[in-house]
Amino acid sequence: MSTLILRTVAPALTALMLLFSVFVLLRGHNEPGGGFIGGLIAVSALAIYGIAFGVGAVRRAIRFHPMAIAGAGLLLATLSGFLSIFFGVPFMTGLWVYPVIFDVEVPLSTVMSFDLGVYLVVVGAIISIALALEQEPGPELGGEED
Amino acid sequence: MATPATTTAIDLSAALVLAPTALADWLVVAPVALMIGFGAVLMMVRKSVRLHGAIAIAGLVLLVLLDAALLWRVSAHGPVTMVMGRWLPPFGIAFTADLFGAVMALAAAVVALAAGIFALRDIDAGGRRYGFFPFLMLLMAGVSGAFLTGDIFNLYVWFEVLLISSFGLLILGSEPEQIDGALKYAILNLIGTTLFLIAVGYLYAIFGTLNMADIARKAASLRGTAPLTTLTALFILAFAMKAAAFPVNFWLPASYHTPRVVVSALFGGLLTKIGIYALVRVTIMLFPVEREALSLTVAVAAALTMIVGGLGALAQSDVRRLVGYVVIAGIGNMMAGVAIGTPAAVSGAILYALHSVVAMTALYLLAGEAARLGGAWSLSRLGGLWRQAPWFSGVSFLLFIAAAGLPPLSGLWPKVALLKASLDIGAWWLAAAILVSAFLITLALARVFLLAYWRPRPEPAAGTVAGDWRITLPLGGLTALVVLFGLLPEPLLDLAYGAASGLADPAAYVESVFPAATMERGAVR
Numbered sequence: 001m002s003t004l005i006l007r008t009v010a011p012a013l014t015a016l017m018l019l020f021s022v023f024v025l026l027r028g029h030n031e032p033g034g035g036f037i038g039g040l041i042a043v044s045a046l047a048i049y050g051i052a053f054g055v056g057a058v059r060r061a062i063r064f065h066p067m068a069i070a071g072a073g074l075l076l077a078t079l080s081g082f083l084s085i086f087f088g089v090p091f092m093t094g095l096w097v098y099p100v101i102f103d104v105e106v107p108l109s110t111v112m113s114f115d116l117g118v119y120l121v122v123v124g125a126i127i128s129i130a131l132a133l134e135q136e137p138g139p140e141l142g143g144e145e146d
Numbered sequence: 147m148a149t150p151a152t153t154t155a156i157d158l159s160a161a162l163v164l165a166p167t168a169l170a171d172w173l174v175v176a177p178v179a180l181m182i183g184f185g186a187v188l189m190m191v192r193k194s195v196r197l198h199g200a201i202a203i204a205g206l207v208l209l210v211l212l213d214a215a216l217l218w219r220v221s222a223h224g225p226v227t228m229v230m231g232r233w234l235p236p237f238g239i240a241f242t243a244d245l246f247g248a249v250m251a252l253a254a255a256v257v258a259l260a261a262g263i264f265a266l267r268d269i270d271a272g273g274r275r276y277g278f279f280p281f282l283m284l285l286m287a288g289v290s291g292a293f294l295t296g297d298i299f300n301l302y303v304w305f306e307v308l309l310i311s312s313f314g315l316l317i318l319g320s321e322p323e324q325i326d327g328a329l330k331y332a333i334l335n336l337i338g339t340t341l342f343l344i345a346v347g348y349l350y351a352i353f354g355t356l357n358m359a360d361i362a363r364k365a366a367s368l369r370g371t372a373p374l375t376t377l378t379a380l381f382i383l384a385f386a387m388k389a390a391a392f393p394v395n396f397w398l399p400a401s402y403h404t405p406r407v408v409v410s411a412l413f414g415g416l417l418t419k420i421g422i423y424a425l426v427r428v429t430i431m432l433f434p435v436e437r438e439a440l441s442l443t444v445a446v447a448a449a450l451t452m453i454v455g456g457l458g459a460l461a462q463s464d465v466r467r468l469v470g471y472v473v474i475a476g477i478g479n480m481m482a483g484v485a486i487g488t489p490a491a492v493s494g495a496i497l498y499a500l501h502s503v504v505a506m507t508a509l510y511l512l513a514g515e516a517a518r519l520g521g522a523w524s525l526s527r528l529g530g531l532w533r534q535a536p537w538f539s540g541v542s543f544l545l546f547i548a549a550a551g552l553p554p555l556s557g558l559w560p561k562v563a564l565l566k567a568s569l570d571i572g573a574w575w576l577a578a579a580i581l582v583s584a585f586l587i588t589l590a591l592a593r594v595f596l597l598a599y600w601r602p603r604p605e606p607a608a609g610t611v612a613g614d615w616r617i618t619l620p621l622g623g624l625t626a627l628v629v630l631f632g633l634l635p636e637p638l639l640d641l642a643y644g645a646a647s648g649l650a651d652p653a654a655y656v657e658s659v660f661p662a663a664t665m666e667r668g669a670v671r
Contacts, residue, residue: 065193071186
């Protein structure tokens with residue numbers, strides 16, 4: 001699959017898709033989108049990169065083990081829910097802050113950090129499946145161990 | 147003129163619960179959130195297998211403490227509810243713990259801790275890198291969620307969570323035999339879960355709500371028009387499949403003997419009991435009238451499950467398979483309680499479930515240790531354990547007595563309660579099935595004791611006897627619980643009766659979700 005055309009286009013395409021996945025993630029609060037679909041787009045980006053340059057390149061590029069990424073996302077989502085314990089409201093209640101950065105009001109919420117957690121869980125879980133499927137059969141067929 | 151409809155319209159501000167949440171209410175979600183959090187941390191440090199044991203045990207100890215605090219609070223102040231995201235029930239997902247849910251959650255946490263300690267030795271570095279402890283945490287998140295949720299679709303979600311974790315645990319090691327067992331387990335459980343989902347879909351179409359307290363409130367008014375008996379039958383089939391009741395029990399003996407022994411122990415102790423929990427919750431609390439109509443069918447299934455379990459246990463020569471049939475026989479007993487349906491019978495079923503959670507886990511751990519000492523799973527090759535490990539044999543003897551339901555240990559009281567309840571309604575044949583099944587299980591376990599413990603060893607000893615705390619502590623602890631409950635049954639009998647009456651008359655449960663003070667929806671009722 002690794003043709004010259006694909007290898008030339010893949011980095012640009014991957015970067016663009018990753019950017020788009022973040023856009024979809026943030027857009028998801030009020031419009032179609034969100035952590036789940038954003039995560040899937042990010043995984044597609046990494047999968048294209050993997051098809052062009054091999055599984056090892058993707059693993060180096062994402063730095064962390066896919067399962068660790070998923071774990072971090074799960075933890076972030078859980079902690080977002082727990083934050084409301086300090087405000088006398090039930091688990092998973094949305095909490096907002098409105099910091100003004102460079103004269104622009106940026107609404108941030110636990111809803112968003114929860115969605116970011118979902119994004120990371122999807123990226124971590126699906127990319128570990130995708131990499132295991134893309135991996136050349138060989139001595140490391142055990143997949144996600146390396 | 148204002149029509150009555152305008153008084154029931156709810157604006158956005160009223161759809162949020164504005165009263166502040168007490169810190170103690172967090173106890174109802176804390177077990178689940180804690181387990182997910184620990185699972186997440188363990189996933190992040192997956193490579194550092196040395197840390198896994200310590201983190202996991204710390205998490206499970208915390209879980210036991212939280213569940214104990216929850217049980218204490220529920221028994222002191224009645225059911226606890228928290229609705230996610232501050233939405234007014236039934237719109238938000240409610241977590242509601244009543245006595246039944248809380249006591250089951252505590253029992254599950256205790257055996258998970260015991261299994262976790264046992265796993266410190268049973269699961270090697272390979273198994274840990276594969277993810278045993280993260281899976282264990284997520285399994286417990288699913289189990290705790292199933293016991294504590296007050297929303298029937300959410301119950302389905304927790305079923306899925308624990309099912310997916312259980313797939314992971316089942317194939318730990320990736321041996322062909324395990325894949326074979328896991329495939330049967332996965333397919334049959336997915337069918338069961340799909341049936342459950344279909345039933346939930348019907349239920350939503352009929353009731354327009356998924357909140358269990360809301361369903362319990364509305365069932366009476368819909369009884370005349372909606373096909374609730376069919377719905378209940380569907381739920382019963384789905385949960386009976388989960389619980390491994392006859393005739394949908396065949397997946398359990400086909401899969402439970404393949405994984406690591408500590409995984410078998412967890413599954414045998416917890417997973418089937420979740421099926422029973424859901425069965426009791428739905429049939430006793432939500433659809434008692436429909437359960438009455440189906441009670442004969444359930445009773446026949448229960449009796450057959452008991453007999454099949456007893457005969458199966460007698461026929462097996464592999465110790466783990468044998469224990470699997472002992473689990474099935476127990477499921478029959480609990481279903482008998484559901485079939486009878488009086489508070490006394492349901493409290494018998496709850497007692498049996500608690501006994502079974504502890505005793506079956508212990509029995510699997512015991513089987514694993516016996517096989518390690520004797521070097522085989524087969525009864526034809528085991529022998530001489532009495533001479534080799536007298537203390538261990540003594541513990542085994544106690545557990546066998548408890549599992550068979552002989553006095554004076556924990557298996558006796560639930561059986562007595564169920565026998566009395568079935569004789570009270572004149573179902574002598576059900577009482578006979580309970581007794582025959584207990585007799586068959588006694589024979590089967592006596593056979594194990596005779597062959598594996600008393601018989602002189604057919605071949606030279608394989609394993610060594612080492613007093614490893616990672617084995618003696620969980621086995622000893624669970625046995626102590628079994629003995630304690632057998633000798634001092636009073637507190638637990640009261641607790642189970644309280645739980646059963648809370649299910650028979652769910653007023654307190656409903657009140658906890660829909661407090662009269664904040665309800666302006668009286669017009670709807």
